[in-house]
Amino acid sequence: DTEVTQTPKHLVMGMTNKKSLKCEQHMGHRAMYWYKQKAKKPPELMFVYSYEKLSINESVPSRFSPECPNSSLLNLHLHALQPEDSALYLCASSPLAQQRIRFFGSGTQLSVL
Amino acid sequence: AQSVTQPDIHITVSEGASLELRCNYSYGATPYLFWYVQSPGQGLQLLLKYFSGDTLVQGIKGFEAEFKRSQSSFNLRKPSVHWSDAAEYFCAVAHNAGKSTFGDGTTLTVKP
Numbered sequence: 551d552t553e554v555t556q557t558p559k560h561l562v563m564g565m566t567n568k569k570s571l572k573c574e575q576h577m578g579h580r581a582m583y584w585y586k587q588k589a590k591k592p593p594e595l596m597f598v599y600s601y602e603k604l605s606i607n608e609s610v611p612s613r614f615s616p617e618c619p620n621s622s623l624l625n626l627h628l629h630a631l632q633p634e635d636s637a638l639y640l641c642a643s644s645p646l647a648q649q650r651i652r653f654f655g656s657g658t659q660l661s662v663l
Numbered sequence: 664a665q666s667v668t669q670p671d672i673h674i675t676v677s678e679g680a681s682l683e684l685r686c687n688y689s690y691g692a693t694p695y696l697f698w699y700v701q702s703p704g705q706g707l708q709l710l711l712k713y714f715s716g717d718t719l720v721q722g723i724k725g726f727e728a729e730f731k732r733s734q735s736s737f738n739l740r741k742p743s744v745h746w747s748d749a750a751e752y753f754c755a756v757a758h759n760a761g762k763s764t765f766g767d768g769t770t771l772t773v774k775p
Contacts, residue, residue: 592765
């Protein structure tokens with residue numbers, strides 16, 4: 551399995567909702583990432599997990615809460631989002647031997663109403 | 664500070680024509696350079712990378728890139744473009760294991 555799988559592919563939520571994005575990889579990668587990407591823009595790093603521990607938080611608002619329950623799974627919990635949070639949310643992973651490389655999932659297209 | 668510049672926001676080429684996408688970087692040490700491709704609504708796919716050694720690197724889908732330290736460039740090339748190559752292309756530099764800096768991207772349109 552050489553894929554990073556993200557679910558759901560599309561999500562529409564209201565500003566008072568709580569939802570979660572899920573990311574899974576079975577490549578044995580021990581570094582996992584969340585990125586936010588606006589249309590026609592490059593991805594922006596949000597969080598980095600290394601060995602299931604949060605190692606980088608790019609000053610992301612607390613309405614985004616990451617979780618790494620095990621080495622294969624990464625979640626992003628969403629609560630009280632704003633319309634400007636609408637974007638493509640990408641998960642990525644890296645092998646230990648080449649942590650500068652990113653293997654990206656297809657993303658979750660999020661719309662906040 | 665690290666930076667990546669992709670001077671061309673949008674490029675249009677005819678199918679079968681050659682392609683060159685430009686990338687310039689600013690980085691204090693030896694750069695780790697990448698090209699990624701993104702089709703609409705999809706994630707980014709790694710095309711190729713340069714870490715060290717031969718300055719001409721081959722990637723997937725018939726792409727290649729040449730690292731030129733003197734020009735701080737890492738341009739992407741393909742000798743003959745296919746309609747399926749239409750996508751967004753991002754150049755990136757990885758300055759440590761956790762972070763990468765991406766360029767703003769170049770949108771490639773392929774004319775039939």
